[in-house]
Amino acid sequence: GAVVSQHPSRVICKSGTSVKIECRSLDFQATTMFWYRQFPKQSLMLMATSNEGSKATYEQGVEKDKFLINHASLTLSTLTVTSAHPEDSSFYICSARTGGKETQYFGPGTRLLVL
Amino acid sequence: QQQVKQSPQSLIVQKGGIPIINCAYENTAFDYFPWYQQFPGKGPALLIAIRPDVSEKKEGRFTISFNKSAKQFSLHIMDSQPGDSATYFCAASIRGNTGKLIFGQGTTLQVKP
Secondary structure (H helix, E strand, C coil): CCCEEEECCEEEECCCCCEEEEEEECCCCCCEEEEEEECCCCCCEEEEEEECCCCCEECCCCCCCCEEEEEEECCEEEEEECCCCHHHCEEEEEEEECCCCCCCEECCCEEEEEC | CCCEEEECCEEEEECCCCCEEEEEECCCCCCEEEEEEECCCCCCEEEEEECCCCCEEEECCEEEEEECCCCEEEEEECCCCHHHCEEEEEEEECCCCCCCCEECCCEEEEEEC
16 A cells, blocks of 8 residues: 555656656545655755645745646645756655655656756 | 754675664654665655654564664664665654655665675
């Protein structure tokens, strides 16, 4: 149980285009989802926290207009990177938890390369 | 005060050895401490987690030792195998809060055959 999927697993896009990444909880209801960014050989950096049906809460320094997060249902959250640039190239990982439980289950990640 | 400091940055052991990874924190409000294992190109997977009211927890070959007074906790991997070669992250969070995890810097473990 507690499986989180992400789609796509890899995406290459041109600079200036927008990219949408989906995060799904397959066998539980994710009341809270988190989006992280990870650069090579570095730790996970939390970008934002989203609760189902509410606006996302962004961490300091993360541009909310550039990284649009939608958590419209208890099983789906999306991250849209708008007007992507090469510096947005990274590994994006989502996680999800249910109710008041602390355990976060992570997705497999999405590798974004912006040319 | 929100930081979790993890050491060492990298670790090499022989098969069968017991690698130990250490983490330290300052915020005494932290009350949930998970460890995650991450293979290259994959998302982190939860290994084991502990709360501060317990000094030790064991699951299979993985053991967490927790020292509340020192504000430190560590991961021990018994009888390590080459398949354990991965990056390990400690983390901490505050119950009842947003559930936000504060991650350590990560430790890259290599287990030699």
